[in-house]
Amino acid sequence: MNLILLYTSDFITPHRVQISGRRHQHMRSIHQAQAGETFRVGVLNGLLGEGTVETIGEHSLTLSVRFDRAPPTPLPLQLIMALPRPKMLKRTLETAATLGVKDLWLINSYRVDKSYWSTPLLRPDKIREHLLLGLEQAGDTRLPRIHLRKRFKPFVEDELPALARNTRALVAHPYQAAPCPAAQDRPTTLAIGPEGGFIPYEVEKLREAGLNTIHLGPRILRVETAVPVLLSRLFPLTF
DSSP, X not given: OOXXXXXXXXXXXXXXXXXXXXXXXXXXXXXOOOTTOEEEEEETTSOEEEEEEEEEOSSEEEEEEEEEEOOOOOOSEEEEEEOOOHHHHHHHHHHHHHHTOOEEEEEOOTTSOGGGGGOGGGSHHHHHHHHHHHHHHHTOOOXXXXXXXXXXXXXXXXXXXXXXXXXXXXXXOSSSOEEOOOOOOSOEEEEEOOTTOOOHHHHHHHHHTTOEEEEOOSOOOOHHHHHHHHHHHHSOOOO
């Protein structure tokens, strides 16, 4: 936990907070927080700053806080992904949040198993949990927006053309594609397929929606690997 995320419900006064639960336990057991010690804090969807520990109890901890800077700049990206298998979904959500993705569309695809859509990990509270872990890792406060689309064709035909318009519109596809373009800080729409990739029909529909196919070379990557590699190639990321 590189950042202690705070919520409006934590505030006792405008400059004092009380936290409990997972964050309290993490600060006690991992950080071994002591009174007077200072930590990085941030308000969810708000500013970053510092918090100084005032009291440490068995069930809660209080900090005096001040905020003086904005969170990291988001990536100018609309990320569209075929729904990964549940075990990979957790890591993908955390990675996307860590790297600054703020709009993530999870869509259906021929190679997406129907059972994936019934996983408890798609519950709003579970999605939020993993996004928060990614924000804490990155030191960010802006919560990503997650959009679920269970039908491929209506999404690609009715929504995607408008999303992709006036952006660098790309679909990662390892066959008959151009090399990944150079990093640019510009609005981008990027689609990433499931394990095994999009089928030819889906690739053609994505092209019709305005997306150009790109590849990363001869190696076939897992989705959880492809996401950070693609984002690091497409944007001038600084860490």
